[in-house]
Amino acid sequence: MSTTKTSKKKRFKLTNENYYSKEANQRYFSVSQVKDFLKCEAYAMAKINGEWVEEPTTPMLIGSYVDSYFEGTLEEFKSKTPELFKKDGSLKSDYVKAESIIRRVENEELFMNCMSGEKQVIMTGEFLGVQWKIKMDSYIPHQAIVDLKVVQKLRDISYKNGFRQSFIEKWGYDLQLGIYQEIVRQNTGEVLDCIIAAVDKQDYPDIDCILIPNEQLEFQRNQLLFKMQRIIDVKNYNEEPRRCGVCDYCRATKKLEKLILPDDLIVFN
Ligand SMILES: [Zn+2]
Known part of the structure; x- marks a missing residue:
């Protein structure tokens, strides 16, 4: 049997398991990543670098609940997500709602x-x-x-x-x-x-x-x-990410540098 030389640089194969991994997010752009950049560049980069991790919110979990029903993986999702349940083991009301949503769409x-x-x-x-x-x-x-x-x-x-x-x-x-x-x-x-x-x-x-x-x-x-060019430049570390100053990430990592004036509190969007 001959030994085949394997290339040292492993080829990255995108799968369901690694789709949301740090490596996948660094190698590929995704729509949600671009939306992050449009919201706040500093926040988007912190997420890509793994410095800022967001816990799933209740609306996100309701979405995942209904998603997993269609995917046929609802039972697995429930067993892996203890936060869906109350102490007595019954579903929290938000996810009872997810159940009623599923019953509604099943009839259409x-x-x-x-x-x-x-x-x-x-x-x-x-x-x-x-x-x-x-x-x-x-x-x-x-x-x-x-x-x-x-x-x-x-x-x-x-x-x-x-x-x-x-x-x-x-x-x-x-x-x-x-x-x-x-x-x-x-x-x-x-x-x-x-x-x-x-x-x-x-x-x-x-x-x-x-x-x-x-x-x-x-x-x-x-x-x-x-x-897109600006987003690519920031993601490739060719431009400094700008901070929006108002998102969760910016508030959590804010450093006070100077006194401000009342007018500075009025943010124009
Ligand atoms: Zn921000």
């Missing part, structure tokens, strides 16, 4: 069809000169890319620069699916429909499947073009 054929694809499919690709990783909630080959969102209130609107926007624009879900669509196109040669399967947390949950127009996805990809 359209919703279940959207969520019937392959779960948590990982792909990688190159966009704007860097490597990206994506992980899709429900990937229906040749048809659609679907992302599941459990939101506070589906029909809440907010304002940006005087324009009304839905939760989709507010939380950058159109940017997220715009990137997914491009990476899937590179891997398969097909431009697929991009859908948000959304359900909210009202006592009687509102529910809808929202098809995001291709023009909106393209617009978001084009907008990112203008912001």
Whole structure:
């Protein structure tokens, strides 16, 4: 038997196990990482370097609860997440709500069809000169890319620069699916429909499947073009990350350097 020389530099293979690892986050861009950079560069870099770790919040756990139901791993998720339960072993009320959300969506054929694809499919690709990783909630080959969102209130609107926007624009879900669509196109040669399967947390949950127009996805990809070089420079340590001064990370690591004036307390966004 001949001995094969293995290269010293191990090739990194992205899997479900290492998808959220420090190494994966350093090697690849992801949409959530880019959103971190747009929120606060110092915070984004602290997360990438492992200096700032966030515990999952209750809304995040509710999302994961419903995600794991569709993935078929709910029992495993429950056994690995003791914070879902009260001392007497029963589910906390937030997760009882997650159960009622699941029962609600189970009765909607359209919703279940959207969520019937392959779960948590990982792909990688190159966009704007860097490597990206994506992980899709429900990937229906040749048809659609679907992302599941459990939101506070589906029909809440907010304002940006005087324009009304839905939760989709507010939380950058159109940017997220715009990137997914491009990476899937590179891997398969097909431009697929991009859908948000959304359900909210009202006592009687509102529910809808929202098809995001291709023009909106393209617009978001084009907008990112203008912001991406700065993000790449900061991530590659070629530019100093700027602190936003107001996020959790900035407040936790703030050092007082000088006296300020009352006007300095008024932050213009
Ligand atoms: Zn900050």
